[in-house]
Amino acid sequence: MSAVTLHDVDELRDLYRELILDHARSPRHFGKLDGATHTAEGINPLCGDKLRLYMRLDDDNIEDASFEGSGCAISVASASLLTDMIIGLPVPQALEFFATVTARLTGRQAGSDDATPPELDKIRALDGVREFPSRVKCATLAWHALNSAIHGESAPVSTE
Amino acid sequence: MTQLQVSNVPLDTECRPDFPALHQDVNAHPLVYLDNAASAQQPSTVIDTVAHYQRHDHANVHRGVHTLSYRATDAYEGARDKIQSFINAGSRSEIVLTSGTTESINLVAQSYCRPRLAPGDKILISHLEHHSNIVPWQLVCEQTGAELIVAPINDKGELIIDAFDKLLTDDVCLIAIAHVSNALGTVLPVKDIIAKAKSRGIAVLIDGAQGVPHMQIDVQDLDCDFYAFSGHKMFGPTGVGVLFGREALLDAMPPYQGGGDMILEVSFDGTTYNDLPYKFEAGTPNISGVVGFGAAADYLQSVGMARIAQHERQLLDYMMQKLGEIDGIRLIGTAAEKASVQSFLVDDIHPHDLGTILDHQGVAIRTGHHCAMPVMDFFGVPGTARASLALYNNADDVDRLVDAISNARRIFT
The missing domain is CATH 3.90.1150.10 (Aspartate Aminotransferase, domain 1)
Structure with a gap:
């Protein structure tokens, strides 16, 4: 009657790409970070995503980062990719990444592909969320927590 | 035949x-629509009844001497009668029209419980309640020093009756419990609970939001003191609901909100309140929503x-x-x-x-x-x-x- 077509599965695989599923199943840098100097919580009340991001900053450099919490595949994979990308970065560059990634995932970035630096290549795996408006908040949650942690805001950020 | x-x-x-x-x-x-516990779809009869009211009959209720005001009042009060019949309430005075289950429960918390509660008193709920049958009680407990106590459930999602019975002590002012759990689908043994509560003189509110779309509700047979439900879970519009309350209890309760329509006479020396159920219906109500609500009750009764x-x-x-x-x-x-x-x-x-x-x-x-x-x-x-x-x-x-x-x-x- 309404068999699910290959096209449907393809579109869904565009959202749930192998890289996303891999990071969701085996998140990198998962757990509390000893000696963290900066931390922030991100909450997405709609689906119950709740993540805490930890960073150890030294002289404006992100020496180490981790996260813990629970959430959907998109939010966990995005947080995992984020920690992979920001470790070793100077803070101003991490803030630039925050701006680029949130603009890219919300579709606000003009000429999106050109403006995304090669270090952020893996974030392209999350591009599929643009077709799923209700999931953009999941993908950007950890990035908002990054911004909040750097600015030392104590209240949890919400993407609601 | x-x-x-x-x-x-x-x-x-x-x-x-x-x-x-x-x-x-x-x-x-x-479309396969399986989110009915959040909000059910509306039949054409509800949609058309609301549209007809808005196209032809809209005016404010209980106020004007002109024709449209009469029509609007008839449609609004007619819906109240349909809802009274739908749950077999003994009197139309017992049907308070609200914005939904949430407001109905808050009304009972503030108008029935708040004046009665003192430190040491208890409100009894269960572990499987919706937030709207938890938070209003937390608020009134904070306001009065009363205590909110929670009856446990088992791993099937059933109320543990023995444990519930042990919590039924004489310092319980009110039991507030779901008819059907929105998260688990459990049907609670509300009739038994009400009977036990009655024998101890404890009042009972049933959160019927998930009950009314699925089973015949007879508030006289249940013998509950309050029964709260919403229009949109039973194929009516959003933003309308009902508090059924036993007439003697409603009569003794102070108003929930002040405003127009809930008064008989206002002066700066004081105000006399309107009769039931209008005492609890301050301000211009959601007339078209209530009219649609009545059509939904008719639809369910016809099926x-x-x-x-x-x-x-x-x-x-x-x-x-x-x-x-x-x-x-x-x-x-x-x-x-x-x-x-x-x-x-x-x-x-x-x-x-x-x-x-x-x-x-x-x-x-x-x-x-x-x-x-x-x-x-x-x-x-x-x-x-x-x-x-x-x-x-x-x-x-x-x-x-x-x-x-x-x-x-x-x-x-």
Whole structure:
């Protein structure tokens, strides 16, 4: 009657790409970070995503980062990719990444592909969320927590 | 003879044409709507009744001497009569029209409980309540120093009756309990609970939001003091609901809100309040919503609640069986007495991911904590996927749900 077509599965695989599923199943840098100097919580009340991001900053450099919490595949994979990308970065560059990634995932970035630096290549795996408006908040949650942690805001950020 | 012929037609076959929203494609698939516990779709008779009121009869109620005001008042008060008949209340004075179950419960918390509560008094609820039957009691407990106590549930999602009975002490002012759990589908033994409470002189409020769409409600037979429900769960508009309250209790309660329509006479020296139920209906009400609500009650009565309950019971059994056959599924809420709802988790797929994948296949379910976070905590999960049935759902809908879940497993494994 309404068999699910290959096209449907393809579109869904565009959202749930192998890289996303891999990071969701085996998140990198998962757990509390000893000696963290900066931390922030991100909450997405709609689906119950709740993540805490930890960073150890030294002289404006992100020496180490981790996260813990629970959430959907998109939010966990995005947080995992984020920690992979920001470790070793100077803070101003991490803030630039925050701006680029949130603009890219919300579709606000003009000429999106050109403006995304090669270090952020893996974030392209999350591009599929643009077709799923209700999931953009999941993908950007950890990035908002990054911004909040750097600015030392104590209240949890919400993407609601 | 006619009666017999009608009853031979499956309920969903008879009713589906009445619901225009069901006949559409979503993401290139015919819609399967299984989010009825959140909000049910509206039949044409509700949509048309509201539109007719707005096109022809709208004016303010209880005020004007002109024709449209009479018509609006007749339509509004006529709906109250339909709702009174729908739940078999003894008097129309006992039907307070509110903005929904939430406001109905807050009204009881503030007007019935607040003046009575002192430190040491208790409000008794259960572990499976919706937030709207938890937070209003927390507020009134904070205001008065009373204590909110919670009766436990077992791992099937059933109220543990022995434990509940032990909590029924004389310092309990009110029991507030769901008729049907929105997250788990458990039907609570409300009639037994009310009888026990009566013998101790304890008042009982039933949160009937998930009860009214699925079974015949007779508030006189239940013998409850308060029964709260919403229009949009029973195929009416959003933003309207009812508080049924026993007349003697409502009469003795102070008003909940002050304003127009709830007064007889106002001067700066003081105000005399209007009669029931108007004492609790301050301000211009949601007239068109109430009119649609009345049409929804008529619709359900014309279909017949016994028939609806039977159809849904069979379909819920089928859904629980088919879901139970899926590898890696965990059914949450397996009470012996259930209505409409099945919560579940599949493998380690987050409910929100499952919801997106199902939506992509045209299947609408609810995912998340269902405004029942304590229930989620009890089962140790951040949320669940929930499919909830209504009179228009059928076995094809369940099969589509099961197929869609199978596809989700293929993507995730």
